[in-house]
Amino acid sequence: MTIQAVIFDIGNVLIEWQPERHYDAVIGEDRRKAMFAEVDLHGMNDVIDMGGPFRETIYETAEVYPKWRAEIRMWHDEWIKMASPAIPQSLNLLRALREKGVPVFALSNFGIESFAYAETQYPFLGEFDRRYISGHMQVIKPDPAIYEMVEQDCGLPPESLLFADDRVDNITAAQARGWQAHLFEGSDGWAEALVDHGLLSKADAGL
Structure with a gap:
């Protein structure tokens, strides 16, 4: 899909x-x-x-x-x-996706107050189309409930979601819900995955 x-x-x-x-x-x-x-x-x-x-x-x-x-x-x-520094190429990929009109969400284990503080240091955290922050949801990855909550809120089929996370357990849980997923081991690999999925050109992805 x-x-x-x-x-x-x-x-x-x-x-x-x-x-x-x-x-x-x-x-x-x-x-x-x-x-x-x-x-x-x-x-x-x-x-x-x-x-x-x-x-x-x-x-x-x-x-x-x-x-x-x-x-x-x-x-x-x-x-x-x-919680520093920012990863520049990942930020560039987020913005490239948005420029292409691809909805971009955040799904992160993050506290309520620590996330509010992070927003003051990293304004780009306000650039997502939707943000799913565990502190507000009161459940953390890899609990299946958090993925189900994302599905219910965004209304998109699980198989239409592409998720990047650096932890294998979080990726496995997402895949169990039917999500497409990428284990993040570096921004170059993530860029290549986005190209492979046809979401960005190599030029868009900085490759």
């Missing part, structure tokens, strides 16, 4: 999301590994992505692990340094 909408994940597709890299630079790899072994920071972030309060969730976790209090608080206080 012809693609009727292209759906972008945000973290590691449009914006790099690398907390471990930031901690390595600030506290060193050994301390980072020790902290992540003791504290489920990604699990904490899932609570935020499900709609939990941004600062409160992080600061409450920090109090549970006083040994790592200052470092855990960095997840909030230095969050934008973990």
